Each structure stands twice: as structure tokens, then as C-alpha cells.
Amino acid sequence: MFEEGQLYAPVTEDEHGVTVHLTDDHPGADDPEYRRRREVIAGPALRWSPGDPVPRVEYTDGENEIWRTVCAELAPKHERLAIRGYLEGKEALALPTERVPQLDEVSAGLEPLSGFRLHPAAGLVPLDQFYGSLADGVFHSTQYLRHGSQPLYTPEPDIIHEVVGHGNLLANPAIADVKRRAGEAARRCETAEGLQFVADVFWFTIEFGVMYEEGELRAYGAGLLSSYGEIEEFRGATILPLDFYSMGTVEYDISHYQPTLFACDGMSELTERVGEFFAEFDDETPARLLADRHRSAS
Secondary structure (H helix, E strand, O other): OOOHHHHOOOEEEEOOEEEEOOOOOOOOOOOHHHHHHHHHHHHHHHHOOOOOOOOOOOOOHHHHHHHHHHHHHHHHHHHHHEOHHHHHHHHHHOOOOOOOOOHHHHHHHHHHHHOOEEEEOOOOOOHHHHHHHHOOOEEEEOOOOOOOOOOOOOOOOOHHHHHHHHHHHHOOHHHHHHHHHHHHHHHHOOOHHHHHHHHHHHHHHHHOOEEEEOOEEEEOOHHHHOOOOHHHOHHHOEEEEOOHHHHHHOOOOOOOOOOEEEEEOOHHHHHHHHHHHHHHOOOOHHHHHHHHHHHHHO
16 A cells, blocks of 8 residues: 555645645756746645636646657557557547647546546645545646656656546546546545555556456556556566455555556456445445455465
8 A cells, every 4th residue: 555645746835835845856856947837837726726717827838848748659559558448538538749738628528528527736635535526527637747857757646647647548438437436435435544445446446457458468547558668567567367455455666667467357347346346335345355355265
């Protein structure tokens, strides 16, 4: 399991303004211009409330170039390594590839397809809010881009991860429904442990899930589909069948390529079995799964 906060640079605001707290090893840590840009983008998102117009970002030529570079590099990898359901969603959403889209623009494309819309996030969104909002058809998305020195790498989810990864997945109604069910599961949780279990199963499915299609292992996890490097390496991981108890309890490191992945046997196992897991989940589910495991072993 992991702590969601590890994924994002914390964002704070005081009488001196907005501060994005990058780690010392972040590619932009020693770039004052990048730090200022992150704070300019984070401020409106931090102060935004539902019902307000979604903040628009006037992306720079450099930021649009990062978007173009990543889209161009990922396109042939998607054709070769992504599941059909993702490719169909990507085609239906038809995101621009030459510039960074605005969140309200992505929402306008998503809502007729799956009913989802994007809300701006300055950085970390509390676990219960992030997952619970999925039940309402809301996905919280950052608006900043990775540092220009490493356009094919980011240590944290940026708009490329959120939109190229999750946005295209949400354009597929069947996958979007699994995400809604994950949100409903999170809403039912009354304990932090239960919520973390949901988050960890989500990690090994929606974020880093793989699937067998026509005898070939393909990616459907947003973390793989938005990663120039890891999408080429996932077939070298240890591939296991779905095991929800293991997915919810295994220790893993988010800062490295995932050495162990769990594979669905076709789209139906994702929409039916994973969807059913989230649909039926409550705080007692982990204990029931453990009891079932002990019975099977005896």
C-alpha cells in the first residue's frame, strides 16, 4: 500500500501567497521560473469551488511543446500496447495533440460519452474526496505540466497523466462505470483502512492494470498509458491473475516501475469482476477475503 500524498507536491497558501512544495529531487526543484509557474497555475485551482467557472490556463509555447512531444511519442505505443477499449475512448474523445486542452474542453467531450467531468486540483486531493467524487462522475485533475527538461518523465501526476491516461479511459462508458463503482465503494467506507483498501485495488486496476486480449497482454491502467517508459516495460513484470486481497495489502513503491501487475482476462473481467468487487465493497470486505483465503488453504 502507499500514501496518496506521496504522489503530489503539497500546495499551501498564506499571507505571502501560494507555495508549491517540490521535493529536492524534483526535476524543477532548482528552477525558480518553473516553481513560479506552478504557483500561478495552482492558485486559481486552490481557490476554486464547484459551480464556479473552471479556471483556464494560458499555456505557454514551451508547455504546448511538452504536450506535443508526449502525444507524438505515446501514439504508436498506444496502438501497439493499449487495450481496444482505451483506443476507442481515445478516438471518441479526440483530444488535441498539438496543444494542452482546457479542463472544461475535456469535460465537454466526456459528458456526452460517459457523464464524467473534470474538476481542477491544485495538487493533493484528500483520499475520501478524490475517490468519493468518482461516484458523482467527477474526476479531479491537475492543470500543470512536468518540467521541460524531462518531457517524457514526471514524478507526480500532471495534466498529461490525468487527461491522456484517465481522460481517455473515462471516454469509454464501460470503464467509466467501473470508476463510478469505485467511488461508490469509497463513499460506503467508514474506516480509513477500508478506504485505503479501495485505493490500493484501484491502483492495481485503473492505475496500473493490464489485460489479456486475443492472447496478448495489453495495458489499460492510466499510469501505464501515460508513461512513455513504463508502457514499454510492463510485459516484463511478474503478471498475476486478479487477487483482490493481495492487491489491497501488498507493499509497493510508487517511485519505480511496478514489478508485479495483476491481469484481467479480457474486458468482461474488468467490467464484471472488478466492477462487482467495488459494487459490493464495504469495510468488512478485507476480513471476508482473508477468511476465504484461509478456508481455501485449509
